[in-house]
Amino acid sequence: MFQPESINNIFVEESPPVEAPTTKTADTKIMNKYKNFIAASGTQKNATLDPNPTTDKIDELLEKEKQNMSTEPWNKLDKRLKIQKLHAYAEKYGKENSLPLKEIKALKTFFSECLTKDKLAKVKDVDYARDTGTITNIGGLCLNLATRTFTIRNLEKKVSTLKSLTPKKTALVVEDE
Numbered sequence: 001m002f003q004p005e006s007i008n009n010i011f012v013e014e015s016p017p018v019e020a021p022t023t024k025t026a027d028t029k030i031m032n033k034y035k036n037f038i039a040a041s042g043t044q045k046n047a048t049l050d051p052n053p054t055t056d057k058i059d060e061l062l063e064k065e066k067q068n069m070s071t072e073p074w075n076k077l078d079k080r081l082k083i084q085k086l087h088a089y090a091e092k093y094g095k096e097n098s099l100p101l102k103e104i105k106a107l108k109t110f111f112s113e114c115l116t117k118d119k120l121a122k123v124k125d126v127d128y129a130r131d132t133g134t135i136t137n138i139g140g141l142c143l144n145l146a147t148r149t150f151t152i153r154n155l156e157k158k159v160s161t162l163k164s165l166t167p168k169k170t171a172l173v174v175e176d177e
Contacts, residue, residue, distance in 0.1 A: 069081065071130055071131075071133075072130070073123055073128070073130060074122075074123050074125075074126050074128040075121060075122060075123050079115060082115055082120070083111070083112060083115060085128075085133070085134065085135050086108070086111040086112075086115070086120070086135065087108050087111070088134065088135070089111075089134070089135040089138065090104055090107040090108045090111060091104065093107065093141075094107065097143075103143075103148065106148075106149070106150065107150055110149075110150045114152065119152055120138070120152075124139075125138070125139070125152075126138055126139075127139065138152070139155055140152040140153035140154060140155050
């Protein structure tokens, strides 16, 4: 009859010793992590891909991507960069209008809420200088002096749809005498 080995003998096996990762294997893992990113990058479309890119090449590529991101228009920036630029504008706006720190902080939270509600998503909502990467003006931003809260006014004038319709035809009434 078949008799199983003891449970201790079944589950205890000699496992190969685990080696501590060397710097060479760590570098290789980092290179493999970014290999697909480098291959898909628009900066190296026709270039031959180096099978073992160095960290210098990856750093150079990431720096180029960072510079390209800062020269994009407002609507193409990612949310993190938009928040950073809006917070910098809030600091500048607070200094120009001599607002207390409490109101500057309220303005920063207001900008964050506006981004989540897509109120500052369009190019025409924010005057953004692409060359310097700074916000020059936010058109409808105003401070309600009574409640000390910030709002963004809609400055667009909407044309009535009735004006674009064709005029009504009037029926001519002919009277017989």
